Amino acid sequence: MPVVLLERLPLPSLQTYSSFSVLLLGISLLYSHKLITEPLQLDANGTVIEDVGNITKNRTFGDEGYYSDMMEIMTQELMCIWTLINMAYCCLILIGKGIQRLAFGELRVSEQQHIKDKFWNFVFYKFIFIFGVLNVQDMTEVVYWSAWFSILGFLHLLAQLCKDRFEYLSFSPSTAQWTHVRLLSLLFVIQFTCSCLMLVCVFLGMHLGINTFCFMGAEVVLLMLKTMFVISRYIIHLYDIHLNTVWENRAIYVYYIELIFELGALAIDFAHHLHMLIWGNIFLSMASLVICMQLRYLFHGFQRRIKRHKNYLKVVKTMDSKFPVASADDIQTSGDDCAICWEKMETARKLPCSHLFHTACLRSWLEQDVSCPTCRTNLDDPREQRPLPAGPGGDVDEENVQNVPENQIRNHFFHFDGSRYVSWLPSFSVEVTHNMLGQQGAGALEAPQTSQLDEMGRQVQGVFPDMPLNLILEDLRHSHSVEQTIENILEERVTIPTTLSRTIASTSQATITTAHPLHDNRLSLAPSIAQAVTSSTERKTDNNNSELTVTSESADIASGVTISDTSSDVTDGGGCVTTGGRFSKSSTERETILRNRRNQLVANARRKYLNKHTDIEQPGSSIETQNSEHLEQFPAQRNT
Amino acid sequence: MAGSALKRLMAEYKQLTLNPPEGIIAGPVDEENFFEWEALITGPDETYFEGGVFPASLTFPPDYPLSPPKMKFTCDIFHPNIYNDGKVCISILHAPGDDPMGYESSAERWSPVQSVEKILLSVVSMLAEPNDESAANVDAAKTWRDNRPKFAEIAERTVKQSLGLL
Numbered sequence: 001m002p003v004v005l006l007e008r009l010p011l012p013s014l015q016t017y018s019s020f021s022v023l024l025l026g027i028s029l030l031y032s033h034k035l036i037t038e039p040l041q042l043d044a045n046g047t048v049i050e051d052v053g054n055i056t057k058n059r060t061f062g063d064e065g066y067y068s069d070m071m072e073i074m075t076q077e078l079m080c081i082w083t084l085i086n087m088a089y090c091c092l093i094l095i096g097k098g099i100q101r102l103a104f105g106e107l108r109v110s111e112q113q114h115i116k117d118k119f120w121n122f123v124f125y126k127f128i129f130i131f132g133v134l135n136v137q138d139m140t141e142v143v144y145w146s147a148w149f150s151i152l153g154f155l156h157l158l159a160q161l162c163k164d165r166f167e168y169l170s171f172s173p174s175t176a177q178w179t180h181v182r183l184l185s186l187l188f189v190i191q192f193t194c195s196c197l198m199l200v201c202v203f204l205g206m207h208l209g210i211n212t213f214c215f216m217g218a219e220v221v222l223l224m225l226k227t228m229f230v231i232s233r234y235i236i237h238l239y240d241i242h243l244n245t246v247w248e249n250r251a252i253y254v255y256y257i258e259l260i261f262e263l264g265a266l267a268i269d270f271a272h273h274l275h276m277l278i279w280g281n282i283f284l285s286m287a288s289l290v291i292c293m294q295l296r297y298l299f300h301g302f303q304r305r306i307k308r309h310k311n312y313l314k315v316v317k318t319m320d321s322k323f324p325v326a327s328a329d330d331i332q333t334s335g336d337d338c339a340i341c342w343e344k345m346e347t348a349r350k351l352p353c354s355h356l357f358h359t360a361c362l363r364s365w366l367e368q369d370v371s372c373p374t375c376r377t378n379l380d381d382p383r384e385q386r387p388l389p390a391g392p393g394g395d396v397d398e399e400n401v402q403n404v405p406e407n408q409i410r411n412h413f414f415h416f417d418g419s420r421y422v423s424w425l426p427s428f429s430v431e432v433t434h435n436m437l438g439q440q441g442a443g444a445l446e447a448p449q450t451s452q453l454d455e456m457g458r459q460v461q462g463v464f465p466d467m468p469l470n471l472i473l474e475d476l477r478h479s480h481s482v483e484q485t486i487e488n489i490l491e492e493r494v495t496i497p498t499t500l501s502r503t504i505a506s507t508s509q510a511t512i513t514t515a516h517p518l519h520d521n522r523l524s525l526a527p528s529i530a531q532a533v534t535s536s537t538e539r540k541t542d543n544n545n546s547e548l549t550v551t552s553e554s555a556d557i558a559s560g561v562t563i564s565d566t567s568s569d570v571t572d573g574g575g576c577v578t579t580g581g582r583f584s585k586s587s588t589e590r591e592t593i594l595r596n597r598r599n600q601l602v603a604n605a606r607r608k609y610l611n612k613h614t615d616i617e618q619p620g621s622s623i624e625t626q627n628s629e630h631l632e633q634f635p636a637q638r639n640t
Numbered sequence: 641m642a643g644s645a646l647k648r649l650m651a652e653y654k655q656l657t658l659n660p661p662e663g664i665i666a667g668p669v670d671e672e673n674f675f676e677w678e679a680l681i682t683g684p685d686e687t688y689f690e691g692g693v694f695p696a697s698l699t700f701p702p703d704y705p706l707s708p709p710k711m712k713f714t715c716d717i718f719h720p721n722i723y724n725d726g727k728v729c730i731s732i733l734h735a736p737g738d739d740p741m742g743y744e745s746s747a748e749r750w751s752p753v754q755s756v757e758k759i760l761l762s763v764v765s766m767l768a769e770p771n772d773e774s775a776a777n778v779d780a781a782k783t784w785r786d787n788r789p790k791f792a793e794i795a796e797r798t799v800k801q802s803l804g805l806l
Contacts, residue, residue: 167702171672171702240643241643250643251644339752341644341647342652365706368735369736373753374751471765474765582657583653583654590653590667591668591669594665594669595669598678598680601663601693602680602803602804605691605692605693606693608691609691610805612691
């Protein structure tokens with residue numbers, strides 16, 4: 001709630017704020033200048049003279065001692081101090097902005113949100129720390145602590161940004177080298193600054209005692225850990241990208257780095273909070289409550305992590321004991337790539353069902369399920385019912401946990417709420433119908449057991465080896481009998497999905513082989529015009545034209561599909577870009593190809609649809625269209 | 641995690657581009673984020689959705705292929721197995737653990753050997769043959785069972801809409 005309120009505060013823009021700060025600084029400088037040069041005026045104001053009692057001489061600008069006096073006034077006058085502090089924050093923000101511009105460019109929405117959350121979170125906890133735990137009364141001390149935490153918070157936010165950006169970049173196959181360099185160097189700068197801050201901590205700790213040292217140092221260590229973590233992941237990622245072969249041990253390294261850093265960070269954070277609680281010695285206050293909650297949260301995180309690690313170790317043990325490393329012969333004879341990562345197998349593990357996988361791939365799968373990914377054979381030994389996650393309990397990756405609750409809520413919605421609340425909430429009647437549907441489905445048509453279904457599926461596939469197994473299973477689920485499904489297939493009620501007409505099929509074939517797909521496409525459309533076009537230059541412009549037409553058309557067809565700036569892009573590639581069947585190495589080209597293929601698909605489907613329907617309604621009209629002179633007059637466009 | 645997911649997605653994209661199943665196009669529209677794909681699915685012949693081209697978005701998790709992607713149609717589509725917001729509800733898209741409908745055997749669930757192509761083919765067959773036993777859109781399931789002509793009419797409109805002809 002407070003965050004929402006804070007977001008609604010009319011914060012001034014950075015420009016206004018910095019000019020305001022500069023103005024304030026100017027005023028206070030002018031003020032101290034006046035104080036120095038015209039001390040007589042101040043006689044009327046007794047308090048000021050007391051404050052700056054030692055300055056009585058009338059100095060002029062540039063005098064010896066002018067600057068030292070100036071400094072003295074600026075650091076002694078309360079208003080001037082505040083101005084200076086304000087200016088320092090302003091500089092910090094400006095530096096942050098500059099770094100953001102330099103290293104990140106425009107921030108993405110999620111990054112902004114993250115930063116905002118992180119910022120308020122940090123402010124909240126540090127506020128609690130300074131006023132709740134340390135219970136600082138002296139203004140100077142508050143200022144010192146705030147300064148310390150401001151610097152740390154600043155670095156924290158930068159580190160968070162780096163982390164977010166790194167994760168985002170790892171989603172993209174083609175990132176400029178330069179981006180990586182900038183991000184990594186920023187990370188190293190943060191790391192270096194942290195080391196410097198650590199030195200400051202040690203230095204101050206020697207004077208102020210071990211407690212202060214711990215309070216100051218914990219946050220620095222956390223920050224260092226976080227940065228190190230990002231750096232090491234980043235390096236692994238870059239190494240992996242530049243490596244052309246499969247790096248089999250990668251997963252192990254990543255896993256252990258993650259484990260060590262996460263546990264380390266949690267442990268330090270936990271100790272830090274515990275220290276606060278004990279040192280603060282105030283057990284019945286809001287602050288201690290907040291700290292206790294944080295402790296509980298950290299402890300749970302720790303527990304979860306350990307649990308996950310135990311599960312991991314168990315999986316490793318099971319794999320070592322039960323699934324032997326496949327021999328070179330096995331790999332040779334199977335000849336397949338690993339079905340999980342689609343990469344070639346140098347070494348592999350063999351499951352009892354004789355399916356082969358990379359060790360690392362298999363392990364990460366077994367961490368969340370105990371069946372063979374290919375044939376679903378249960379790999380769990382029935383004798384020892386291990387508590388290995390049959391479902392996404394607390395042991396699965398965080399990613400999984402994140403997307404599971406959503407599904408479970410949905411589940412709730414359909415299964416429980418309806419039946420439970422319907423008697424007094426008639427608005428839920430929709431759910432009731434559904435529930436009945438569900439019960440009917442489960443009760444009347446008892447779905448065959450998995451293994452049974454698989455068995456039946458294999459029988460059917462024995463008869464029709466070309467038929468994909470999933471289609472057979474799909475049909476078997478309805479028919480519940482092998483005979484019935486075989487009959488369905490024979491009578492072509494179950495077919496391998498053929499979705500497009502032959503016209504389009506031939507077009508796409510032409511697309512693969514020729515450099516001017518749309519031209520060919522047009523050939524089949526309007527032969528008379530195509531014959532007229534002979535010279536290659538003309539062909540090229542035509543090609544451009546037709547492509548342009550198609551794209552501008554389909555921009556409104558495919559509502560909800562983002563087709564950005566189609567016309568210019570397509571014109572650029574008009575002469576050379578094929579519309580399908582080619583997998584370019586450059587990502588922009590791939591994007592263009594994909595866009596063109598999509599547009600073409602939509603245009604074809606549209607034409608086909610219209611042809612079919614106009615054929616029924618008014619035969620002959622489509623032929624007329626084909627003979628029309630202008631290319632733009634696709635039958636499709638005429639009807640829009 | 642994202643590294644291996646990226647490689648796998650790239651391999652799938654390549655395969656889908658070089659060897660596309662008929663009437664299906666899928667790929668990352670903006671390669672800055674390779675984990676957001678868009679797919680076009682053509683309604684299968686001889687079905688109520690024949691000829692329509694339906695856009696859908698696929699969102700992959702960072703640990704893909706260990707977890708399934710999420711699929712959502714970005715156009716209006718009235719179908720028993722598609723939620724009102726376009727989310728597709730088929731068993732292949734459900735992780736082995738979660739079972740929103742409560743009676744799917746794990747054999748039909750997601751596993752890392754599945755792929756985008758298999759998902760899209762399943763969606764095509766789902767368009768051809770709605771499964772009204774595990775309905776995501778109850779209205780659609782009811783219409784499908786009790787009032788076929790009405791369903792056909794709505795589907796026809798959907799097809800026209802998807803082609804921008806309405």
